[in-house]
Amino acid sequence: MIWQKYIEVDPTICHGKACIKGTRIMVSVVMDNLAAGLSPDEIIQSYPSLSHEALQAAIAYAADLTRERVVALPA
Secondary structure, three states, X not given: OOHHHOEEOOOOOHHHOOEEOOOOOEHHHHHHHHHOOOOHHXXXXXXXXXXXXXXXXXXXXXXXXXOOOOOOOOO
């Protein structure tokens, strides 16, 4: 998955947060919905401009971010 085809960061859109290209749907919103237990189909139903490919790109983007920094877990 080449997420760069689907994700953009533009300082004039959503305060520079990562969004699905051509929308104001932030990657964080997609991830929040997945974390809340919604299925990809349910998310797409809520955001009809979101494609399955774009949703998968959001997941791939988030996966890449997790490789970039270590988050300390409480002991």
